[in-house]
Amino acid sequence: MSNEWQDALVTGQKVQVTIWDAEDDSIEYTFSSQIDQMGKTMLSLAAPSSGVASIYPLLQPGVVVGVMLEINPTPCIFYPVIASKPTAEGGIFWLKIPENPQIEFVQRRKHVRIPMVIPFVLEYxxxxxxxxxxxRTDDLSGGGMRFTGMRLFPxxxxxxxxxxxxxxxxxxxLKARVVYSVQNSRKKHPEDLYIVACQFQDLEDAQEMALVRECFRHELKLKEQ
Known part of the structure; x- marks a missing residue:
């Protein structure tokens, strides 16, 4: 781990934690927490105070979670393993940091657009x-996206x-602001008349983490093809 990464692992450091359903990894939950205690390869986090019924059953030893650290100017996500489940509701749970942890730097990835198609609904x-x-999305990043549709937006x-x-x-x-929209010269569907680029606005930390995770998942799929 880099010194910058190690320096951020201190008692009281706020983090965002994401955990996935073992039976369906498309189902995920994100909650805010903070570091309670810190050791060389172990750390404990405060258990969530909301969403208890959904999240607590998933906090089991051996389960991998995603933890986002707010390191300025490059927040990062790493993936420790749960070592012990919460001692009680609102208590703490322990995580073990792998010897060679996988680290994703959010800011470096934030504006890297990953090609993907996701049907969605927008309102204006x-x-x-x-x-x-x-x-439909054409590509997505942690800061914005391009999409195709039947309307030209100013x-x-x-x-x-x-x-x-x-x-x-x-x-x-999500809230978004249109950057530009143009006629789509490479449309694959009749309704894809225009392509629109937009920038997300007023993103919460949990929303940004979810977007980065989505981009990361799709990027891995592209590399596997």
């Missing part, structure tokens, strides 16, 4: 009335996007 205002429209148009992740139940509710 027209004459003070909300209009819904179906669309720059700075505000959008609300409902983006499902990995075919699971999680749907991100």
């Amino acid at each position: 205002m027209q004459a003070d009335k909300p209009i819904s429209m179906s669309a 720059p700075a148009q505000q959008l609300r996007i409902k983006l499902p992740l990995a075919g699971g139940p999680q749907v991100l509710q």
Whole structure:
């Protein structure tokens, strides 16, 4: 581990934790926590105070979790293994850091657009009335995306996007601002008339982590092909 990475592993450091359902890894839960105690290869985190019924049964020894550290200016995600389940509701649980941990730097990946197609629904205002429209992503990053659809949007148009992740139940509710839109010269479907680039706005840490995780999953699939 780099010195920067080690320096961030201190008592009181705030983190975002993601855990996946062992029976269906498209189902994931993210919660905020902080480091309670720190050792050479072990650390303990505060257990979640909400979503207890869904999350606590998943916090079992041997399960891998994703932990995002807020290291400025490059937050990173690493993947320790649960060593012990929470001592009690609202207690702590222990994680073991692998000898050669996999580390993903969020900022480096944040604006790397990964090609992927995800059907989603967006909403925009027209004459003070909300209009819904179906669309498809063309690519996605932790900071924005391009999508195809049947409407040309002006720059700075505000959008609300409902983006499902990995075919699971999680749907991100995102705010976005149109950067540009142009006629789509390489459309694969009749409804893909235009291609629109937009930038996400007011992202929460958990939303950004979920987007980065989605990009990471798709990038791995592309490398496996």
